[in-house]
Amino acid sequence: MEPLFVFLFSGFVAMSAALSARDINKLPEEQKTGRLASRNAQVAVVFAGNLAALTLVGALAYGMRQLEWWIPLVCVFISFPVVHFVFFQRLWSDLINLSLMTLLVIVAIAALYYYW
Numbered sequence: 001m002e003p004l005f006v007f008l009f010s011g012f013v014a015m016s017a018a019l020s021a022r023d024i025n026k027l028p029e030e031q032k033t034g035r036l037a038s039r040n041a042q043v044a045v046v047f048a049g050n051l052a053a054l055t056l057v058g059a060l061a062y063g064m065r066q067l068e069w070w071i072p073l074v075c076v077f078i079s080f081p082v083v084h085f086v087f088f089q090r091l092w093s094d095l096i097n098l099s100l101m102t103l104l105v106i107v108a109i110a111a112l113y114y115y116w
Helices: 003-025 039-066 070-091 094-115
Strands: none
Touching: 003 039, 003 070, 003 094, 039 070, 039 094, 070 094
């Protein structure tokens, strides 16, 4: 598979999951309702955010090794956050986006391991 596609997929889903976890963690306690108010759910959100952040670092390392140096930097600092905020944050809530992207982060970890 083309290294650019592996990097774009793994980097984007990791960035999107990490940004969603950050937004959920920044919510005040009174706005966290239902299952999200429990301590176990908050720990799960932090765990998913950390897993996504580590995957993003791995995707960046993969991109730096396989591609030109400027492609991963532009994607991580400009393209991935813009696509997340413009499309996915408006399309789904942060909790749905975190759940979906965390599943895709697990797939991305496997893809990074396989194609590295």
